[in-house]
Amino acid sequence: MQLVVARIGRAHGIKGEVTVEVRTDEPELRLGPGAVLLTDPASTGPLTIEAGRVHSGRLLLRFEGVRDRNAAEALRNTLLIAEVDPEELPEEEDEYYDHQLMDLDVVTKDGVEVGRITEISHLPSQDLFIVERPDGSEVMIPFVEEIVTEIDLEEQKAVIDPPPGLIDDQAEIASSRDAEDSADSEDKA
Numbered sequence: 001m002q003l004v005v006a007r008i009g010r011a012h013g014i015k016g017e018v019t020v021e022v023r024t025d026e027p028e029l030r031l032g033p034g035a036v037l038l039t040d041p042a043s044t045g046p047l048t049i050e051a052g053r054v055h056s057g058r059l060l061l062r063f064e065g066v067r068d069r070n071a072a073e074a075l076r077n078t079l080l081i082a083e084v085d086p087e088e089l090p091e092e093e094d095e096y097y098d099h100q101l102m103d104l105d106v107v108t109k110d111g112v113e114v115g116r117i118t119e120i121s122h123l124p125s126q127d128l129f130i131v132e133r134p135d136g137s138e139v140m141i142p143f144v145e146e147i148v149t150e151i152d153l154e155e156q157k158a159v160i161d162p163p164p165g166l167i168d169d170q171a172e173i174a175s176s177r178d179a180e181d182s183a184d185s186e187d188k189a
Helices: 069-073 176-188
Strands: 002-012 017-022 036-040 047-055 058-063 079-083 105-108 113-122 127-132 138-142 148-152 157-160
Touching: 002 036, 002 058, 002 069, 113 138
Parallel strands: 105 157
Antiparallel strands: 002 017, 002 079, 017 058, 036 047, 036 079, 047 058, 105 113, 113 127, 127 138, 148 157
């Protein structure tokens, strides 16, 4: 199975290094020296990582055969793809690869069907499940422990405990101003 593990950014310096936008939780495993990665577009690869380092909080890579800034800049926006055994599991117990979560049925803790995971969006603050509901609409569910209470790969389901308003229209009034407005309305009646 193929997984996108990074996207090449701008050239850095004049010796062929590039910045990369990491898209894996295991960069030390997937983006280490000697790793051979497929590319999208395929015409730019495969690429073998010669060296890597962190500079100002950003990962820099140098690939075999890429020796100058022009060659590095030609790789910009290329996706780096690792070949991963589908049976391989992440090192941590509560971690999952995207392919393990795709197409899981999403149900509430009460057993109510919500839909099926069709996409996982990786945002800076958290990951989101994009869930297609039975009626074809979509709902976004934050992949956080407080909401996604269980992932059962054997049963192919994700159990959620959504706050009011996340998957229905039963949002609670949380603003103190709204509560004061309600109290004022009752006083005037």
